[in-house]
Amino acid sequence: xxxxxxxxxxxxxxxxxxxxxxxxxxxxxxxxxxxxxxxxxxxxxxxxxxxxxxxxxxxxxxxxxxxxxxxxxxxxxxxxxxxxxxxxxxxxxxxxxxxxxxxxxxxxxxxxxxxxxxxxxxxxxxxxxxxxxxxxxxxxxxxxxxxxxxxxxxxxxxxxxxxxxxxxxxxxxxxxxxxxxxxxxxxxxxxxxxxxxxxxxxxxxxxxxxxxxxxxxxxxxxxxxxxxxxxxxxxxxxxxxxxxxxxxxxxxxxxxxxxxxxxxxxxxxxxxxxxxxxxxxxxxxxxxxxxxxxxxxxxxxxxxxxxxxxxxxxxxxxxxxxxxxxxxxxxxxxxxxxxxxxxxxxxxxxxxxxxxxxxxxxxxxxxx
Amino acid sequence: xxxxxxxxxxxxxxxxxxxxxxxxxxxxxxxxxxxxxxxxxxxxxxxxxxxxxxxxxxxxxxxxxxxxxxxxxxxxxxxxxxxxxxxxxxxxxxxxxxxxxxxxxxxxxxxxxxxxxxxxxxxxxxxxxxxxxxxxxxxxxxxxxxxxxxxxxxxxxxxxxxxxxxxxxxxxxxxxxxxxxxxxxxxxxxxxxxxxxxxxxxxxxxxxxxxxxxxxxxxxxxxxxxxxxxxxxxxxxxxxxxxxxxxxxxxxxxxxxxxxxxxxxxxxxxxxxxxxxxxxxxxxxxxxxxxxxxxxxxxxxxxxxxxxxxxxxxxxxxxxxxxxxxxxxxxxxxxxxxxxxxxxxxxxxxxxxxxxxxxxxxxxxxxx
Numbered sequence: 001x002x003x004x005x006x007x008x009x010x011x012x013x014x015x016x017x018x019x020x021x022x023x024x025x026x027x028x029x030x031x032x033x034x035x036x037x038x039x040x041x042x043x044x045x046x047x048x049x050x051x052x053x054x055x056x057x058x059x060x061x062x063x064x065x066x067x068x069x070x071x072x073x074x075x076x077x078x079x080x081x082x083x084x085x086x087x088x089x090x091x092x093x094x095x096x097x098x099x100x101x102x103x104x105x106x107x108x109x110x111x112x113x114x115x116x117x118x119x120x121x122x123x124x125x126x127x128x129x130x131x132x133x134x135x136x137x138x139x140x141x142x143x144x145x146x147x148x149x150x151x152x153x154x155x156x157x158x159x160x161x162x163x164x165x166x167x168x169x170x171x172x173x174x175x176x177x178x179x180x181x182x183x184x185x186x187x188x189x190x191x192x193x194x195x196x197x198x199x200x201x202x203x204x205x206x207x208x209x210x211x212x213x214x215x216x217x218x219x220x221x222x223x224x225x226x227x228x229x230x231x232x233x234x235x236x237x238x239x240x241x242x243x244x245x246x247x248x249x250x251x252x253x254x255x256x257x258x259x260x261x262x263x264x265x266x267x268x269x270x271x272x273x274x275x276x277x278x279x280x281x282x283x284x285x286x287x288x289x290x291x292x293x294x295x296x297x298x299x300x301x302x303x304x305x306x307x308x309x310x311x312x313x314x315x316x317x318x319x320x321x322x323x324x325x326x327x328x329x330x331x332x333x334x335x336x337x338x339x340x341x342x343x344x345x346x347x348x349x350x351x352x353x354x355x356x357x358x359x360x361x362x363x364x365x366x367x368x
Numbered sequence: 369x370x371x372x373x374x375x376x377x378x379x380x381x382x383x384x385x386x387x388x389x390x391x392x393x394x395x396x397x398x399x400x401x402x403x404x405x406x407x408x409x410x411x412x413x414x415x416x417x418x419x420x421x422x423x424x425x426x427x428x429x430x431x432x433x434x435x436x437x438x439x440x441x442x443x444x445x446x447x448x449x450x451x452x453x454x455x456x457x458x459x460x461x462x463x464x465x466x467x468x469x470x471x472x473x474x475x476x477x478x479x480x481x482x483x484x485x486x487x488x489x490x491x492x493x494x495x496x497x498x499x500x501x502x503x504x505x506x507x508x509x510x511x512x513x514x515x516x517x518x519x520x521x522x523x524x525x526x527x528x529x530x531x532x533x534x535x536x537x538x539x540x541x542x543x544x545x546x547x548x549x550x551x552x553x554x555x556x557x558x559x560x561x562x563x564x565x566x567x568x569x570x571x572x573x574x575x576x577x578x579x580x581x582x583x584x585x586x587x588x589x590x591x592x593x594x595x596x597x598x599x600x601x602x603x604x605x606x607x608x609x610x611x612x613x614x615x616x617x618x619x620x621x622x623x624x625x626x627x628x629x630x631x632x633x634x635x636x637x638x639x640x641x642x643x644x645x646x647x648x649x650x651x652x653x654x655x656x657x658x659x660x661x662x663x664x665x666x667x668x669x670x671x672x673x674x675x676x677x678x679x680x681x682x683x684x685x686x687x688x689x690x691x692x693x694x695x696x697x698x699x700x701x702x703x704x705x706x707x708x709x710x711x712x713x714x715x716x717x718x719x720x721x722x723x724x725x726x727x728x729x730x731x732x733x734x735x736x
Contacts (some may be wrong), residue, residue, distance in 0.1 A: 078684040080669050108718035110484035115501065117478065120485050132485065179562055183555040194586035218562035298564035317448040349450050355387050 001034030002148055003067065008142050009047055013109060020101065021045040021109030021135060022094075024119065027308045028111060028139050033070075034149060035060040040086050040089045040262055042119065044097060045109070051252075053087065053093050073097065089120035098126035105129030111136050144305055144313040146325035150238060151351065154306075154329060158349065159242035160197065160233045164189040164246050165363035168202035168203075172246040178203050178216035181227070189233055193253040200310065201241070202230035206342035210311040211302065212335070221248045226342045228335075231363075232310055239310045241331045245345030251367060257368050258336050258344045261293050264342050265334035266346050269302065273330070273350060273357040279320040286334060295336050298345075303332040306349070307338075329360065369402030369517060371435065376510050378416055379678065381477060381503075382383055388469065389413040389477030389503060390462075390491065392394045396479060396507050401438075402517065403428040408454050409443075410487065413477070415700040421461050423454065442467065459490035465657060466494035473497030479504050486643055512673055512681040513695035516654045518606060519719065522697060525608035526717065526729050528565065528601045532557045533731035534595040536571075540614040546571050547583035547594070558653040568678065569609070570598035574710035580668065580703070589616045594623055594710045596703075599731075600678055607678045607698045612733045619735060625705050625733050627659050633702035634714050637670065641698070641718060642717030646686040654702060663704050666713075671700040695710075696720040697728065 009032060013021055016086045021042040023029050026116040030036060049069045056074035058113055065072035075089045076082075098227070108123065110132040124130060155255045157338035167188035171181040183205045190197055203216035206226035211228075220230055221227060245259060268289050272282045283302040303316035306329055314322045314330065324330070330352060335345030346365045350357035377400060381389055391397050391411040398404065400411055417437045422429045424442035433440035441456045462553035476491065478500040492498060514522070529543060534651055535556035536698035539549040550571045558563040558565055574594035581598075598611040613627060636657050640650045657670075658665045669685035674697055682690045682698065692698070698720060703713030714733045718725035 009381065080667070080683075081687060083683075112489065113484055115485045115489050117483045117485055118480035118482055118504075121480065136486075155474060177562070179558055179564075182556050182564070187555055190547055194545070194547055196547075196550070196583050214589065215564050295467040299448070311452065315448075316453075 001063075001067070002032060002147070004147050005034070006034055006069075007178065008052055010045070010182050012138060013141070014110065015066050016131065016133070016135075018045075018107060018109045019103060020106065020130075022119075022123065023135075023262065024113045024115040025139075026114070027143075030052075030237055030308055031139065031143055033061075033064050033271055035064055038060060040090060042090055042094065043088055044094070050096060053097075056345060059344065074149060087116065087118055091119055092346065095122050095126055099125055101127060103127070105131075106118065107131055107133040109133050118242055140313050141322075143307055145325055146307065146329050146351070147327075150307065151329070153236045153238040153358065154240060156234050157238060158242070159229055159236040160189050160193055161361060162238050162244045162363045163192045164199075164231050164233060165229065167244065168231070168242070169246050169364065170255070171228045172221060172229075172248060174221055174223065174248045176219050177218045178205060179218055181229070182216040182244060183351070185229065185231065193235075198234035200232040202228055202243070204228045204314040204343065205339055209340050211339060211343040212298075212337045221314075223249065224252055224255075224342075226251070226344055228281060228343050230345065230347065238362070239306045239308070240312060241306050241347060241349060242361045242363055243333055243335075243345045244363055245344045247368055255342055255344065256367060258272060258295075258342070259346075262334050262336060262344050262346050265289055265293070266332060267336060269332040270348070271318075271350060273324060273332075274355060275322050275324055275326045279314045279316045279322050279324065281316055282324075283316045283318055283320070287330075289336065290334060290336075297339065298335045300335075301331075302334065303330050305330050309319060324352050326352055326354055330357075370400060370515070372401055372515050373402070374418055374437075375508070377507065377555075378413070380506060380510070381413060382503070384477065386501065386502075387415050387471060387473065388448050388498075390483065391479060391503075392478045392483040392487065393507075393583055395511075396614040397422075398605055398676055399507065399511055401429075401432050402433055404683070405429060405631065406459060410458055414469060417613075419465060421641050422460055425633075430637075439695065445510075451729060453650045455484065455486055456508055459487055462487060463490050463494055466491055469495065471495070473499075474561060475499055475501040476649075477503040478711045485556065493504065499616065507632075509690075511723070513693055514675065514697050514719070515695075516673070519624045519674065519697070521606040522728065523602045525603040525606060527605065527727060528557050528561055528611070529599055529608050529610045531560045532599050532601060533597065533610065536599070537612070537614050540589060540595045540597075540616060542589055542591065542616050545586045545588050546572050546573060547586055549589075550584040553597065553599065561603075566602035570596055570611070572596045575708055579707060580666075580705045580710040586592055591617065592612070592620055592623075592710075594619070594712060596711050596713050598713065600609050607674045607675055607676070608729070609674055609678060609717060610714060610729045610731055611703075611713045613703055613714065615736055623710055623712065624735060626663075626710070627714075629663065630702055630704060630712050630714050631733070633657055633661070634700060634716065636702040637702060638716070638718065638725055640694060641720060642723060643694045643720060645692050647682045647684045647690050647692065648686055650692075651684045651686055651688070654700075658702060658704075666703045668701075668703075670702065671698050673698050691719050694720055694722055700723075
């Protein structure tokens, strides 16, 4: 799995003149291997070859060793014979690997925001004179373009998202609490998946003082409430995202007007997406659309990429000059918030294609 | 909060001759502050004073700055004005703090298994010539002795554990799947708590090939099944743990015999606990008890401490020479496993007291 990812990375390292690199960022390791590992783990690059150091209990990691140019070094995890100490076992395994590396002192590519001092000292002990060269963040632009393997996982996630929203729409009723709605959503998704699923994000009644972004608490749904369900389901390490707004009863005239306007804002945002467009320009246009409608402009992002994390490149925010590229998976999520009164947000996911955007999320966001 | 923890740590640092230390292990930071923070965060110790660097969104962290000898430096988290980059913001904030430190080059206490190279380089840039002195693992023995503040959180966790087990016992019925039982447990706990709760661990039918430890899947409960529900609920960062064994129908004669024997093994284990006893000796005695009963001895720990993680000191395992101490919170969990046929495990939590062990878990572990 993820052979394309390793090829693109090997090319990046070659262009940087690096024969040796150590990936310690958990997301980098998962992206380069395609394995939904348990942390911590390391991936050592040496002249075109990738060696994964990860917990022996990871059945997926075994398969990685069968890929061309790849090897897997199992690390002792749970044991009753010695302390459980993954960082020490990783350092030991890295020392063994490094002892066999026959290179003059050189630059070693590192991710210094996740590489620990202990692991770096272990490497330096075997390769004295080596110096760290930062690769921090260098994989992020590569990660922003998804492969078919990644899209398959993401599409399965969105199938579960629809099931979660169907349950959420039914669960939003007068007298139910945010947490009651959430447990219905969670139960529907996990029963369908037949396993635990990591999930997020917001599950909020409109009359909450801060009604934009929050985990469910015991706020009860009251008359004329709106209800934001912003749902991510993580499948095989890949995130989804989505938002719909539901109503305790028939929405008020104001809510209907707001809901329809947010639908229009979302449709407008979608119409702007194509490869080559600048993310900050799309962000600016959608904010202007909200303002022109007479609404307070949402203080959050207009959208963001998703992948191995819930928020990654390309961010659709005021500072970002990145262009959209074919293969990006992005969220668009305009919203209107009247604190303590009502909140409306609608969010969909898209694959950026050669000439526009293909919907990936399919949950029902319509007015009742 | 957690003033005792900081006093004990300050004494440890004084004895080590350290005027400066940087805690980067997330559990160390949470234990030293008493705050259930979001990662990443850092805690800088300088001549008796503690400065917390943590996300500005953490309302608890604000209170920390009001404690005597304590300060709080908020770190920009989510923003649409620049990239979200906690490691870079932490490094910037640490540089600012370090620039004001007036110390000759000296040893700096560090936790090298969590301290990143980037943060270390930031510190070294302001305090050239400083050298790292490992404090790795030095707080673990201190963490093993709980304070009243910690026990209050743990007791609340066990109240929720009982609610989860009550739901689990009812949910174990012919034709239900492991994941169906789990969603009932999870829903009961979260509705009672009125919020999301981190939970684990095992939820397994007896006829699974590997029936000792696993997350719930879609295995269906069949005739004569036993069912292990091993439940942790995390409250304000503090873990609990527990296990009961349920039955799809009336247990078979063999299951009744096994269940009663495990009850006896658990009672025997409890009888061995008091301050000063050696953990490995307790482990050995309980294993011998199982073997003397004619059962295969479980391959896992006899028990373990809990706290900010699900498994911490003191481990009750064959290599551990630590003594039990008053204030330890420990689990005891003998079990019998016949792979693919049936599995029985019973687990309770105890506070080690001056003359024995006070039960902290109160779920029903009896035969039906």
